[in-house]
Amino acid sequence: EKGTYPHYMLKEMDEQPGVVRKIIQAYEQDEELVIEQPILDAITASDRIYIIAAGTSYHAGLVGKQYFEKMAGIPVEVHISSEFGYNMPLLSEKPLFIFITQSGETADSRQVLVKIKDLGYPTLTITNVQGSTLSREADHTLLLHAGPEIAVASTKAYVAQVAVLAIAAYVTGKATGKAIDFDLKQELAIAANGIQSIVDSKDVMEEIAADYLKTARNAFFIGRNLDFCLSMEGALKLKEISYIQAEGFAGGELKHGTIALIEEGTPVFALVTQEQVALGIRGNVKEVVARGANACIIAMEGLEEDGDTLIIPRVHTLLTPLVAVVPLQLISYYAALHRDCDVDKPRNLAKSVTVE
């Protein structure tokens, strides 16, 4: 029930710190993060992971790729489920297929699962719904523990997906001796606190939405590296609930075409959470501002500069999507409200897409 909340989406965004804390508990044993042995065996046995997902779950998969590659040394490909069948990639010798799906019912993803099972390859579903179709039909399941997500726009499930992917990759890296040296449990707890402080300052995001999006026809989200993965999720959230045409793309791609669309007043949301690319994205901000863009700079503490619009709490560089997604969700939410859109049930959309 949404209780005193005007919308499920708002309630679900508020639940996000709790979701991260719940995930830490659910995957903790004797103070250590763990995943079930058969799942760990399936991951360590694979020479390449193929992540299959749609929409927001696909965006979480893009982050998950970096986690498995950096924390566990396993190469990963991420595929949009509806496209996978048309041009199946050449598979490695020991592939593992990971399906990321909040509902566990997405037909596009299931269709790939059926095909992969026919071929006899191992499968793992990461889902929020125990007993869902993709959970039942895969060899293994990792649960998101996010609680029911009712609003059509996915929020807490994305945060949960990123957290669970981080845990799976981290535990794998520990088991294979390829781990990078950090305490994920502690860093996730710090991220939960960071999310908390963002949801506790909603008025700032409401103001940003009013300033940048009240009358906007379109909007851009730019970032590099993990911030690029996140920019696509920011754009999707804005599109689906506010109906503002939005695009997320890599900062370096601006000059290859998109910059032609920048006009006087075009809102551009620039993400600055990755130290090694901060300079590059700041350069992109200058380029769009020089062409009249209304730039909203969202920077992580420690990377901020005078004139930035929003500073978010500092977290481990790999975990920034977990925290930086939250202001983007809130900005979309308030943009939709300011434009009198039906936040929980946007036009033309269903919560789970059970047709191909």
Ligand code: F6R
């Ligand atoms: C976006 C959204 C959709 C879903 C997509 C996949 O907010 O809700 O893009 O992420 O339909 O759904 P699941 O994760 O249930 O497979």
